[in-house]
Amino acid sequence: MMKAGGGSPPYMSKRQMQFFTAVILVLVFGALLTALNVYELHRLTKEHWATEHTHAEGAALAEALGENHYARPVAWVRGNNKGSGYLTHVTNVLHRLGYELAEDREDWDFLWSHNYPFRELKQTMVKLKPHQRVNHFPGSGFITNKVNLAISGLPLIPRAFRMPAEKAELLAHAKKNPEMMFVQKSNNHRGIKIEKLDALDLGAEGSFVQEFVHNPLLVDGYKFDIGVYTIVTSIEPLRVYIFEGDVLFRFCPKKYHPFDPEVQDKYVVGDDYLPTWKVPSLAPYYNDFGFGMKSSFDAWLRAQDKNPNLVWDSVRNAIRSVFYDKESALVQATSHYPSSKNFFEMMRFDFVIDDDLKVYLMEANMSPNLSSAHFKQNRLLYEQVVYNVLSLVGIGRAVHSPNLATRSTDEDEMQAAVKDIVVFADHCSVNCQGGSNACSRIECQLCLPCLSEDQKANFLQAYLEHQRRGGCRRVVPQPILHNKAHSAADMEALTPENTLMTEWFRGMCLNDNSFCS
Ligand SMILES: *[C@@H]1O[C@H](CO)[C@@H](O)[C@H](O)[C@H]1NC(C)=O
Numbered sequence: 001m002m003k004a005g006g007g008s009p010p011y012m013s014k015r016q017m018q019f020f021t022a023v024i025l026v027l028v029f030g031a032l033l034t035a036l037n038v039y040e041l042h043r044l045t046k047e048h049w050a051t052e053h054t055h056a057e058g059a060a061l062a063e064a065l066g067e068n069h070y071a072r073p074v075a076w077v078r079g080n081n082k083g084s085g086y087l088t089h090v091t092n093v094l095h096r097l098g099y100e101l102a103e104d105r106e107d108w109d110f111l112w113s114h115n116y117p118f119r120e121l122k123q124t125m126v127k128l129k130p131h132q133r134v135n136h137f138p139g140s141g142f143i144t145n146k147v148n149l150a151i152s153g154l155p156l157i158p159r160a161f162r163m164p165a166e167k168a169e170l171l172a173h174a175k176k177n178p179e180m181m182f183v184q185k186s187n188n189h190r191g192i193k194i195e196k197l198d199a200l201d202l203g204a205e206g207s208f209v210q211e212f213v214h215n216p217l218l219v220d221g222y223k224f225d226i227g228v229y230t231i232v233t234s235i236e237p238l239r240v241y242i243f244e245g246d247v248l249f250r251f252c253p254k255k256y257h258p259f260d261p262e263v264q265d266k267y268v269v270g271d272d273y274l275p276t277w278k279v280p281s282l283a284p285y286y287n288d289f290g291f292g293m294k295s296s297f298d299a300w301l302r303a304q305d306k307n308p309n310l311v312w313d314s315v316r317n318a319i320r321s322v323f324y325d326k327e328s329a330l331v332q333a334t335s336h337y338p339s340s341k342n343f344f345e346m347m348r349f350d351f352v353i354d355d356d357l358k359v360y361l362m363e364a365n366m367s368p369n370l371s372s373a374h375f376k377q378n379r380l381l382y383e384q385v386v387y388n389v390l391s392l393v394g395i396g397r398a399v400h401s402p403n404l405a406t407r408s409t410d411e412d413e414m415q416a417a418v419k420d421i422v423v424f425a426d427h428c429s430v431n432c433q434g435g436s437n438a439c440s441r442i443e444c445q446l447c448l449p450c451l452s453e454d455q456k457a458n459f460l461q462a463y464l465e466h467q468r469r470g471g472c473r474r475v476v477p478q479p480i481l482h483n484k485a486h487s488a489a490d491m492e493a494l495t496p497e498n499t500l501m502t503e504w505f506r507g508m509c510l511n512d513n514s515f516c517s
Pocket of ligand 1: 271370371372373374375
């Protein structure tokens with residue numbers, strides 16, 4: 001029931017009204033005071049910055065408070081049919097690293113392109129800003145193109161003959177080795193069936209015929225291949241790393257023996273491969289004792305009284321030899337772009353091992369498949385690969401910033417300063433006095449006064465990669481510890497840039513033995 005009242009609200013007495021008014025007044029007064037305080041604080045702060053902003057401390061804070069403190073660097077993940085999920089692990093990692101994912105912006109910091117971007121985005125690629133990074137190198141096809149790689153004649157690649165040009169050589173080779181089997185491949189086509197020579201189409205333009213590794217190492221009777229994630233961070237000088245956190249092992253779904261060329265499941269790895277955790281001898285290591293794929297295989301190999309280091313040394317040698325072989329082509333292709341520093345690339349090198357533990361490089365894949373749609377267990381491998389690759393190249397990093405551009409010298413030096421890249425200082429101080437005269441002598445070239453700005457920038461970058469390498473390990477330049485002999489012949493084959501880079505790592509290894517491996 002409502003009680004009718006005078007001018008005041010029906011549910012408030014006059015006394016209550018007075019009290020209410022007083023409370024409002026107090027609140028308003030309080031708010032005014034607060035506003036005044038805030039204003040005063042703001043004024044004082046401004047004054048403080050006005051008088052102190054030259055101090056280093058002030059500069060750093062101003063840098064942090066600068067426009068867009070909360071803005072995030074922008075990554076553009078590009079690929080056909082992205083909805084099918086094969087780039088999910090890439091976007092997951094970028095998101096966790098603090099990137100904003102966008103497709104239609106000009107101001108991106110990092111482009112992850114599934115396809116080779118240098119034709120489709122040519123206009124963008126020739127106008128990259130210094131801080132923009134792209135996950136491919138111009139000319140990477142010199143390595144990832146199947147024909148180019150197969151016919152390069154490197155010792156760890158099964159011998160291949162271009163069709164139809166080298167038909168006569170192939171026939172002669174086959175005659176000399178009558179027991180040998182061959183596979184025919186082409187760039188677009190994964191037709192990997194073993195055929196008798198007379199069943200092959202030796203006139204097929206753009207294809208090649210390759211020796212088949214007929215005595216593969218088998219685990220529980222299954223043939224397998226191994227995929228090693230490989231990262232090239234610089235081409236001149238050359239720096240290449242592999243991800244050692246794990247390696248992709250894929251087994252054929254059917255046992256190799258009795259061998260039958262008509263049954264491809266015996267010798268070709270397809271989408272429906274047998275994973276490590278289903279191979280009886282590897283399953284206990286993987287499922288029960290927690291090893292990854294590589295460690296499970298290594299443990300199994302040791303149990304056969306064989307030495308896994310032989311395999312991995314050959315793998316590193318093969319990768320190293322491919323990059324040295326193709327380096328000048330990469331340098332040439334990149335010379336059409338303003339700077340090679342915009343680019344890096346992650347590839348997957350696929351190997352087969354024979355029963356003598358000899359390693360054969362089968363192919364190198366641009367944009368290896370990172371989809372775990374088929375095997376959920378591969379999520380961990382793929383996300384660790386992407387995370388480690390992006391960390392190595394400085395796209396994932398501990399410093400928070402709104403983009404990848406350099407904000408200040410202080411910020412850069414905090415991470416890598418000139419003192420961090422100085423090598424052979426004791427030798428230099430004794431033997432390389434005398435300014436530019438001394439710099440003409442080879443043994444003085446790495447002394448600080450002799451370094452060009454460009455060389456310093458390269459070494460700073462190499463230093464940062466070393467700090468950020470996570471599960472990645474360098475294969476080029478060859479680490480001192482893996483190096484049975486940095487023989488004079490090896491060194492002579494290197495370009496001057498690569499010689500200097502190799503020597504710099506040797507100097508760093510003397511300063512800090514983490515650089516030796
Ligand atoms: C990538 O791998 C997934 C899962 O194994 C598979 O479904 C898909 O077909 C593969 N994509 C390509 C392009 O090979």
